[in-house]
Amino acid sequence: MLLAIDLAFIIEKLVLIVIVVMASLVIAMYATYGERKIAAILQDRRGPNRAGPFGILQPVADGLKLFFKEEIIPDFSSKFLFILGPSMAMLTAIMTGAVIPWGNKIHFFNRDISLQIADVNVGILYVFAVVSMGVYGIMIGSWASNNKYSLMGGLRAASQIISYELAMGISLIALLMITGTLSLKEMVAQQQAGYWNIFYQPLGFLIFLICAFAECNRTPFDLAEAENELIGGYHTEYSSMKLGFYLFSEYINMFVSSVIMATLFFGGYDIPFLNEANYDQNWMALFGLIALMTKVICFIFLFMWVRWTIPRFRYDQLMNLGWRILIPLALFNMLVTGALILLKQSNWHF
Amino acid sequence: MQALTNRLKEVDRRKMNFLERLYLISIFKGMMITFSHIFKKKPTIDYPEKTRPFSPVFRGLHILNRDEAGRENCTACGLCAVACPAEAITMEAAERQANEENLYREEKYAAKYEINMLRCIFCGLCEEACPKDAIYLSETVPPADYQRKQFIYKKEELLIPHPIENFEAYKKALGNRVKKETDNFKI
Numbered sequence: 001m002l003l004a005i006d007l008a009f010i011i012e013k014l015v016l017i018v019i020v021v022m023a024s025l026v027i028a029m030y031a032t033y034g035e036r037k038i039a040a041i042l043q044d045r046r047g048p049n050r051a052g053p054f055g056i057l058q059p060v061a062d063g064l065k066l067f068f069k070e071e072i073i074p075d076f077s078s079k080f081l082f083i084l085g086p087s088m089a090m091l092t093a094i095m096t097g098a099v100i101p102w103g104n105k106i107h108f109f110n111r112d113i114s115l116q117i118a119d120v121n122v123g124i125l126y127v128f129a130v131v132s133m134g135v136y137g138i139m140i141g142s143w144a145s146n147n148k149y150s151l152m153g154g155l156r157a158a159s160q161i162i163s164y165e166l167a168m169g170i171s172l173i174a175l176l177m178i179t180g181t182l183s184l185k186e187m188v189a190q191q192q193a194g195y196w197n198i199f200y201q202p203l204g205f206l207i208f209l210i211c212a213f214a215e216c217n218r219t220p221f222d223l224a225e226a227e228n229e230l231i232g233g234y235h236t237e238y239s240s241m242k243l244g245f246y247l248f249s250e251y252i253n254m255f256v257s258s259v260i261m262a263t264l265f266f267g268g269y270d271i272p273f274l275n276e277a278n279y280d281q282n283w284m285a286l287f288g289l290i291a292l293m294t295k296v297i298c299f300i301f302l303f304m305w306v307r308w309t310i311p312r313f314r315y316d317q318l319m320n321l322g323w324r325i326l327i328p329l330a331l332f333n334m335l336v337t338g339a340l341i342l343l344k345q346s347n348w349h350f
Numbered sequence: 351m352q353a354l355t356n357r358l359k360e361v362d363r364r365k366m367n368f369l370e371r372l373y374l375i376s377i378f379k380g381m382m383i384t385f386s387h388i389f390k391k392k393p394t395i396d397y398p399e400k401t402r403p404f405s406p407v408f409r410g411l412h413i414l415n416r417d418e419a420g421r422e423n424c425t426a427c428g429l430c431a432v433a434c435p436a437e438a439i440t441m442e443a444a445e446r447q448a449n450e451e452n453l454y455r456e457e458k459y460a461a462k463y464e465i466n467m468l469r470c471i472f473c474g475l476c477e478e479a480c481p482k483d484a485i486y487l488s489e490t491v492p493p494a495d496y497q498r499k500q501f502i503y504k505k506e507e508l509l510i511p512h513p514i515e516n517f518e519a520y521k522k523a524l525g526n527r528v529k530k531e532t533d534n535f536k537i
Contacts, residue, residue, distance in 0.1 A: 043387065310377055
């Protein structure tokens, strides 16, 4: 029967969804702490160290503070859209977690439970679709604010996403030509069997990385919220938890794009130099998750490291880099990859 | 024009080539610089837990000194108030009663002694003017407060702890600025 409802399946997925959403929220929370701590360390400061040992309760205090702040909705804003903006930013940020394979199958209660909410066969396309929806949150919020600076920030965010999504997509096409699949789980399985994709696609990875910075609105591409030109950019008019949602969604986006990069290019939950099939399934799932998180933390550190090194790009520099350097490079990368694949298919005969 | 230092650097206005326009090399260089700062020693002092030692000439809050038996030194002569350029000190004198020899060292004492810490400029002239070794500027910073009247320090706030009853606190309040030592009482 096609519509038979498997109760255990639903419960299993619900639990997984709750865990993934909670985990990404907690990780985003602690990413703010990490951000401040890393910024401090890179600048010879101490960073937050008052709330709890080493300041580890700082994100809780920050969250509480945001909740207690006064909620201001400007008089001239369109109120529905004003609230919709941050909600959408948050929603799309969390939605991306649905197709990411967090680990291999685990065996509990006589069931094989996949550590992936949905193994969609167009997984990476889903991620792309949702991530580019994320900019709607910014655009709607900035439009609804009825504020020049917000609008400029929103416009910048939109044009930035358009410019960089192209290069990102093209760099990804080269990768997809090699893997021949759009399913993230399938890609990880391939990398577990062979080599990590970073060895096949170093240039593609670099382009993807740069575009990921732009997609996450992170420095050096944080023109949408350029404090010193646009006050706060798209979130100038926002306060309290709505502002918190915007800031939070940025960190979740950063986390998710780190996971995506780790999955696409660094083998996901693959532990290097280890054949997972030889060991106990549950333990391997756990260690795989740890391996994935280690990779993700490295990427998040990279995000922050870059943020505290490079100043913001000027708007024309941003556009130049996107359209005149990254897109040609990505096209070149795609052509070379295609040519090599063709050559390989004809057994290296010209 | 003659250069003032030999650190003059010509601005390179050549057009950037492709590699430079990618910014990758310079970004990598910059990232190495920031990375090296991870291992640098941080100059920060964790303030409330650790304090930086004051310099020996630091002039902080005033203390009214006592002698070795715990009697107040001040005789309310008013020389400190005269010396004070900010006119922050006011006092009222009183005569010592017969049963008060253990409280005040001489026949006259300050019944009221007030320093307005908002007026005080911490110059230390009162300390120099005092013939009786009675007022010192200690090594503490005046604390913040919410009300102006809280900054007018009364005798109770200024008096040093009793040297016999509470010797530790006395020594701490005395600090290093009190140089004069009597023969029978070493600090």
